[in-house]
Amino acid sequence: MNKGFMRVIFTVLIGLWSVTLLSDTEGVFDQYREMLGDDNPAIFVIFDGEEIWYAPAGPKSVSLEQCDLGLGPGVVEGAYAQLPRYFPDVDRVQDVEARLEYCMTQLQGLTTEEVRGKPYSLRGDLGTELEALVAWIADQSSGLAIAPGQAHAKERATYALGENLFYYRAGPHDFSCATCHEQTGRRIRLQALPNLTTHPGAAEAYSSWPAYRISQGIVRTMGWRMRDCMRQQRMPELIMGSQASVALQTYLAVNGAGASMAAPGLKR
Template identity: 55%
Template sequence: MRTMIRLAVAAGAAAAFAASIGAALGESTADEIAKYREALQDGNPAELWEARGEQMWKVPRGPNKVSFERCDLGLGPGVVKGAYAQLPRYFPDAKRVMDLETRLVWCMVQQQGMSEADALKNTFGNGSAKRSDLEALAAYVASQSQGIRMNVALDEPHVHDMYRLGEKMFYYRGGTHDFACATCHGDDGKRIRLQDLPNLTKVEGAQKAYTTWPAYRVSQGELRTFQWRLNDCFRQQRFPELAFGSDASIALTAYLAGRANGAAYAGPAIKR
């Protein structure tokens, strides 16, 4: 019996990656990183989160025993196909612009009867001891927009306003290190250490970055949502903590998602 085996071994791949950098300096460094990324593409554990989220979507939940099939993400109750590509959007029932995660929490509280504290218990998971329902649900919903073009309704006045506020936030310098989002994401071809930085001030940069979240982070062994991405950027910016689902988090998401308009959604992706 002829059997060929290939294992995606993150630890081993990382070691090989480091060694290959040692061997290949300068311009070829980028090529080596590209090879490493390619090696990760084939088996994306994000699918494990998508599967868990899909199962959760259909099961009656909370004190009211209501499933997410009643949850309207903007395209009608229970409709997930293409929903992520149009978020954030304005929801008249909540009188608020919401991103995916905020809307999921809203459905848990308003429809399923969960307390807000319960709905927000594990916003960001950490291993099997602290699993996040929200991350799994977000992975599933986002996966249902694969190949669909981003189309955030920037002509809707509430969304447009959040977009403009998000733009201001993007350039807002503060803290002990004078950092703004633009400090690291305002120029082409830059990197921190060896990590490439998308230039989010350009449409192509915003498109490439936004359409790949949520993403499975190999270095954490976790699937992360865009709320997590923003939260952790601000931590590194030396800012206080961005509250989950806060207006500022939605404004910045609206700005970046809006700038990604026109690009096909390509997540949940896999990242280092």
């Protein structure tokens, strides 16, 4: 069976479906999720991600098979659930995106600019390699407990930094992450807002990213979610794998620790 063709058909169907739903509310997305059952269109992206992982690429024409996501070179199963974590080889805490950037530059010989150039899809795109890789890597931790590293001093410092970033108000609207995400039972327009300062809220949010965005027809990563929240806060553009991106994700992962990963999730 031609996977690419099937994926196009699927995307078109989903696209048509979501266009008819755009004016509607979360309830219809629930119906749609129910209709899909255990099927998630992200499966096609996951397949792609696995292929990309094993395919030779970059100036050095090597695959990512020797990439160490924290559990040893080439060990992908269970790795996502333990990120972000401290990596002695870079003496820094990294999330999956920062780590992939490291592997792509170190192993494959790509430049940082090449990796960071366009990590996330724009609306209408069919997906980036980074999104596919992250979808596959996260899927390899599905059902496992969120267990980010907090044993190393730099891991704890990253959590503290993340908390401070979470409350940092700036820009013309004085917004911070906390503006929308430090209270329980709130919503913006009709969109429910998780309280990310609590375990249930952070667990619900963190465990479901990366996610297939029905309305956009692509898989979005947690790094993208951070960037888009910053855009909505009227901030400049958050760089993938940057210290702020990693620290914010650490804050969420630690607050949600213990819950089971359920990514790639399915979102409106």
